[in-house]
Amino acid sequence: MKKTAIAMCVVVLLAGCYKAHDERVQVAPGVRNDSLGNNIITRPLGGIVSFVIGEGVVVNNVKEARTPEGFLEVQVSGYNQSMFKKRFDYKTDWMDGNGMLIDTVMSKWMTVSVTPKSTFTFKVTSPTADSADFRINTRIARNLDK
Amino acid sequence: MKTKWFTAILMTWALIIAGCTPPTKNIDTANDEGKAVMELDYRDFDKAATEMVQSMLSSGVFKKADGNRYVVTTAKIINDTMQRIDTDQLTFKVEQDLINSGQVVMTAAVGGKGATDQMVYQMRDLRDSEKSDEFKQGTMPGKGQIIAPELSISGKIYQKNIRYDNNIQQVEYYFQLRVAEIATGLSYWQNEAFIGKRGSKKVVPW
Numbered sequence: 001m002k003k004t005a006i007a008m009c010v011v012v013l014l015a016g017c018y019k020a021h022d023e024r025v026q027v028a029p030g031v032r033n034d035s036l037g038n039n040i041i042t043r044p045l046g047g048i049v050s051f052v053i054g055e056g057v058v059v060n061n062v063k064e065a066r067t068p069e070g071f072l073e074v075q076v077s078g079y080n081q082s083m084f085k086k087r088f089d090y091k092t093d094w095m096d097g098n099g100m101l102i103d104t105v106m107s108k109w110m111t112v113s114v115t116p117k118s119t120f121t122f123k124v125t126s127p128t129a130d131s132a133d134f135r136i137n138t139r140i141a142r143n144l145d146k
Numbered sequence: 147m148k149t150k151w152f153t154a155i156l157m158t159w160a161l162i163i164a165g166c167t168p169p170t171k172n173i174d175t176a177n178d179e180g181k182a183v184m185e186l187d188y189r190d191f192d193k194a195a196t197e198m199v200q201s202m203l204s205s206g207v208f209k210k211a212d213g214n215r216y217v218v219t220t221a222k223i224i225n226d227t228m229q230r231i232d233t234d235q236l237t238f239k240v241e242q243d244l245i246n247s248g249q250v251v252m253t254a255a256v257g258g259k260g261a262t263d264q265m266v267y268q269m270r271d272l273r274d275s276e277k278s279d280e281f282k283q284g285t286m287p288g289k290g291q292i293i294a295p296e297l298s299i300s301g302k303i304y305q306k307n308i309r310y311d312n313n314i315q316q317v318e319y320y321f322q323l324r325v326a327e328i329a330t331g332l333s334y335w336q337n338e339a340f341i342g343k344r345g346s347k348k349v350v351p352w
Contacts, residue, residue, distance in 0.1 A: 069209050105239045106199055108192040125204040128247050143182035145344050
C-alpha cells in the first residue's frame with residue numbers, strides 16, 4: 001500500500017502541471033512543464049530512442065499561391081519529430097509552362113535549422129511570372145556551428 | 147659516389163614534396179560541401195543575392211501602376227569590410243534575376259560607378275567628333291534618347307569582428323540593400339541579409 005502511494009506520488013510529480021495548449025504555439029521539451037512521457041528521467045531515454053529509430057523532419061504541408069505580379073510563391077511547412085536539432089539545406093528548381101528549367105540565381109542552397117519537436121516553415125518565390133512548377137531538393141546542412 | 151647519394155636524396159625529397167601537394171580540383175558548384183571559410187566566398191554571395199531577390203520580388207516593389215516596367219539603376223554599394231570585394235559580385239546577380247523576372251529594365255547609362263556600359267557615351271562622343279562623318283548618320287544615337295532611371299538600388303556590405311573566446315573569433319557580415327524612387331527620394335523596399343562565421347582567432351578574415 002505504501003509502495004503504491006509512493007509510486008503514485010512519483011507519477012503525479014513527473015506528470016507536473018502540463019496542459020495541452022493552442023497547437024500554433026510550440027513549446028519545446030524542457031521549456032514547457034514536464035509530462036509523464038517527457039521529463040528529466042524519460043527525456044534522455046527519449047533522445048536515445050529518437051536517435052536509434054532515426055526520427056527526422058517531415059513535410060506536412062506545401063502551399064502554392066500567385067502574387068499580384070504573377071510570381072509563384074511556395075510555402076513548405078513541416079515538423080521535426082526528432083529529439084535533436086535538425087539542419088538541412090534546400091534548393092528550389094523552377095520550371096516554366098513547358099517543363100523547362102528556368103536558369104536563376106535563386107536556385108541556390110539555403111539553410112533551415114529546426115529545433116527539436118518543433119514546426120518549421122520556409123517560403124520561396126519564383127524568379128519569373130512564367131514559372132509553372134517547382135522541385136525542392138534537400139541535403140544535410142554541414143559547416144554550421146553546433 | 148657522394149654525388150650519387152646527393153642526387154638520390156634530392157630525388158626522394160622531390161617525390162615526397164610532390165606527393166604531399168594536394169591536387170587542384172574544380173569546385174562542384176551545384177553541390178559544394180567544401181569547408182566554410184572566414185572570408186566571404188561565392189556561397190555567401192549566392193545566399194545573400196538569393197535572399198535579396200526573393201524579398202524584392204515577393205514584396206511587389208517593382209509593380210508599376212500603369213503596367214509598364216520600371217527603369218532601374220544600381221547606385222553605390224559601399225564595401226565596409228576588411229576585404230577587397232568587388233560589390234558587383236552581389237549586384238550583378240541581383241540585377242541578373244531582376245532583368246530575367248521581366249519586372250524591370252536596368253539602365254547601363256548611369257550607375258554608382260558611372261555608366262556600366264561606357265559605349266553609351268563613347269558613341270555620343272564619336273557622334274559629336276569629326277569622325278562622325280564616317281558613320282551612317284541614321285545609325286548614330288540621337289540626342290535625348292537615354293531614358294533616366296526611376297528607381298535606384300543602393301546598399302552596403304559591412305563586417306564586424308567579435309572576440310568570442312580566447313581562441314575563437316566571430317565575424318559578422320551584413321548585406322544591406324535598399325530600393326528608392328529617384329524622383330521623390332522615398333525608399334520602397336529594404337532588406338538585410340546576415341552571414342555569421344565562427345572560427346580560429348588565428349585566421350585573419352581579410
